[in-house]
Amino acid sequence: MALRGVGAKPLSERGQIEVREVAPWNEPGLTRDQRVIEFCEDLPITAGKLAGTKMKLRPWQCDFIRAVYADDAEGNRPVRTAVLSMGRKNGKTQLAAALALCHLLGPEAEPRGEVYSCALTRDQAAKLFAEMVAILKGHPELDDRCNVVRFTKQIEVLSGDGEGSIYAALSADAGSKLGLSPSFVVYDELGSAPNRALFDAMDTASGARDNPLMMVISTQAAADHAVMSELIDYGLKVQAGELDDPSFHLTLFAAPSDADPWEPTTWELANPAIGDFRSFDDVKRQAAQARLVPSKEAAFRNLILNQRVSAVSRFIHKAEWDACAGTVDLPSLDGRECYAGLDLGATRDLTAFVMVFPDDQGHFDVAARFFMPEANIADRSNEDRVPYDVWAKQGLITLIPGATIDPGFVADVLANAAARYNMQALAYDRWRIEDLKRELGLIGANLPLTPFGQGFKDFSPAVDMLERCVAEKLLRHGGNPVLNMCAANAVVTRDPAGGRKLDKSKAAGRIDGLVALAMALSISKRHEPEALPACLAELID
Incomplete structure (x- = not known):
């Protein structure tokens, strides 16, 4: 055949490009990073x-x-x-394309690499492929060594x-990734990925290299739960020294959550190329625009300031919720007074059981249990874009055998909790x-069950109580990822x-855990002893 793929150079025309005796990246004395x-x-x-000019890496890229x-x-x-x-x-696309070419046919290449x-x-995925092809077209010496197959978005090194190496563009909506043995993978905009399936497939496939x-x-x-x-x-x-892992590197340009989003100095923190090619x-x-149109502020913070902010306005501010994480010592809660909330999901949904333990200073330790049916857990993880299977x-999350929530299983958990803790009320x-x-x-369990209406009349005080506890940092929820998800969706x-x-109808995802927490906090307030009038208090003293 005269051509190897649509748009490929005829084989008869190859090998006629004048090649430099020593490429710049092969000069003696260079370190590995200098060659790259x-x-x-x-x-x-x-x-x-x-x-048409040559790329000049900026100091932050170097x-x-x-x-x-x-x-x-x-x-x-x-x-x-x-x-x-x-x-x-x-400029991430051009940098990613350059590094992909470096591993394909540059100093980081290996024989029969992938x-x-x-x-x-x-x-x-096609955008990065198109950038790599454009770079090759502008670099005849490298282009002469390659065969580009545009239909399948592949590049072969001849x-x-x-x-013998190949490059291919993959997308999350493509089929199976089994059988791959990557030497280099660049994942573009992983922050937008609906799940971690493609990332995990590529990360675990490189073991043979x-x-x-x-x-x-x-x-x-x-x-927070995104990969x-x-x-x-x-x-x-790793950067803070909490973990020792030399195999992992992070370079993060992001504006702090408490920085003024309208100040140019804040923009510079997340945009290293601003005033240059940004x-x-x-x-x-x-x-x-974001300052004048509130609906645009979250997207500006996330996409421009690189902050972990949802584009949808939520009930609880992430920074305030995270400030209440604290540490919960579960064994120390045995025998302590507690109040609980139970939000029974539909037969296939998330069920949440949350207990709060008040202390003498008016703070609450939070212990949460979550349940889901075991059947089709992977499908529900993909559907909700939440790693239920990983959790x-x-x-x-406790998986209950079968395709639906078994109330008997939940009843056993509640009975055990009532026996372990001094449960005053279960809303x-x-x-x-x-x-x-x-x-x-x-099973003969006599629990202090307390009905709790879900309408505005009963739930408004619960919302107020939850909001006050978060704002005043009265909670210690331990950073439970499932509860974090519920708080972020609320x-x-x-x-x-x-x-x-x-x-729940307007939430972007599951909020069952936060509903149970709000009920537990509210029911604890109902059981607080009323303060004695001052005159009676004096008589008792």
């Missing part, structure tokens, strides 16, 4: 006012490369996972470093409670009289 930098800076810029590609004393690269997170439009770029959709590298270049996700958030939180612990005027325009393996929603009461009767609705309640 030299390779990138030999590539052309393909778009914009600098199109710092990232030096951190990732530095060798240890044995001459090996310790880093296996590298995360670069910053605001949108800071290089992949991953993205949420096929169109997004000669030189990396001979001696020196694999998984690189993530993305803005932050909006939720991108988990990576950043892990990287921050337009200052464009950021200024978006900031001005179940971590013991944060419950009347919906579906009869099945549970029957099961409690069968929204409230108002009636004409100004009453409020947590609204």
Whole structure:
């Protein structure tokens, strides 16, 4: 055949390009990271006012490369996972394309290597492929060694470093990723991924390689339970010295949550290229709009300031909720007075059982249990875009055998809790409670059940109590990820009289845990002893 793929160069025309005797990245005396930098800076810029000139890495880009590609004393690269997170439009696509080419046919290439770029959709995956092809077109010496198959979005290396290697663009909506053995993976905008399936598939597939590298270049996700958030939180612990893991590197450009979002100095913290190839005027325009249009503020914070902020307005501010995490010593709660809330989900949904333990200072320790049916847990995780299956393996969710919630199983848990703790009241929603009461009767459990209405009249005081406890840092919830998810999803609705309640129909996801927490706090308030009048208190004294 004369052609190998649509748009490929005829084989008869190959090998006629004048090749430099020594490529810049192969000059003697260069360290590993210097070779990577030299390779990138030999590539052309393909778009914009600098199109046709060679790439010039900025100091912050060089710092990232030096951190990732530095060798240890044995001459090996310790880093296996590298995360670069910053605001949108800071040149991440060109940097990712340059590094992918470096691993495909540059100084980081290996014989018969496999290089992949991953993205949420096929169109997004095609953008990085298109950038790599444009770079090759502007670099005849490298282009002569490659065969581009546009239909399948693949690049084959025919000669030189990396001979026999392939590159392919993958998307989360594609089929099975089994059988791959990646030497280098770059995941574009992992923060937008609906689940962790593609990331895990690529991360676990590289075990056959001696020196694999998984690189993530993305803005932050909006939720704590997203895989991108988990990576950043892990990287921050490594940076703080809480974890010793030389195989993981994080470079994070993000504005602190308490920074003034309208100040240019704040923009610079999340946009290292601002005023350079990231337009200052464009950021200024978006900031001005977000300041005047409240619905745009969250998106500006997330996409431009690279803050972990949902684009939907929530009932509880994340920073306030996180400030109440604290540490809960579960064994020390045995025998202590407690109040509980139970939110029974539908037969296939999340069921939440939350207990609060008041102390002498007016604070509450929180202990939460969650239940889901075991059947089809993976499907529900994908449907809700929440890692229920991972949380179940971590013991944060109890899986009940079968396809529905067994009220007998929940009854046993409640009875055991009442025996272990000094339970004063258990608030419950009347919906579906009869099945549970029957099961409690069968095992002879006499619990202090207290009905709790879900309308504005009964729930408005519960919302007020929950809001006050969070604002005044009266809670210690231990940072339970499932409860964190419920808090992040929670929204409230108002009636004409100004009453409020947590609204499941308007929430972006499950809020069962927060509903149970609000009921538990409210029922504890009802059981507080009334203060004696001053005259009686004096007589008793």
